[in-house]
Amino acid sequence: MEDSEDLRAARAVRRAVLGDAYVDGTAAGPDTVAGEFQDYITTMAWGVWAREGALTSRDRSLLVMAMTAALGRMEEFRLHASSAHRAGVGDAEVDELLFQVAAYCGAPAGVAARRSINQVRAAREQKGAGR
Template identity: 35%
Template sequence: MSSTPSDAAPKTSSFDEDLFLKGLEQRKATLGAAYVENNLAAADEFTRPFQEAMTAWCWGFGWGDDTIDAKTRSMMNLAMIGALGKMHEWELHCRGALNNGVSREEIRAIIHAIAIYCGVPQGLECFRAAKAVLDQHEQG
């Protein structure tokens, strides 16, 4: 027996507004409201579904799990994103880590671990990015 469109299950939206709103709150708390609002405002028909899904899934589901506090999660993210070498995201999450209470000394220790496990060149990249973020943060 073959399946026809008429007996196929109806397509449902995977958008979860409650999870999105929870994620939006956490995303703004970590990255700053202006940054998040600018990203969402810049989203178009092509990128909006990803922005919504990422906000709900990463920030609502992932960051919304209180088992790991925001500071620890930020520290984990710096290590993982640094390991991946995604420096634009690393800078963004470095700013967010400062917002979540990660100290300059903790950022340095995270970069040391990145250099040990991912190589000195990647550690140097993280130090370059961190220096720019920390200088900007200290200037206000």
């Protein structure tokens, strides 16, 4: 994929939200198709974050967490939940979000998201204790 302005903007937002360590760890290897796929996903998913508009990064982070929880995509939910602080989302907001998920998407989605949040916070605490 051509290194367009949109792709560069999407990459910058992805790196700002997910952090250098995560992004560098997911860099595509020498496989051309894998690289094209990564650029496509980055442009599509993170390009929407780079749009100018009425939604802030905080808003977008909350929306992504709600949607991934609703869809049962817990791996993506954990990724965004662990990075939410970079977008300005606090723990209390995530806790409240889970009530919304449970109410509108069902108890199984809310419970799975709560388990994921507990894992994210335990990992964060363990990481903080290991400093």
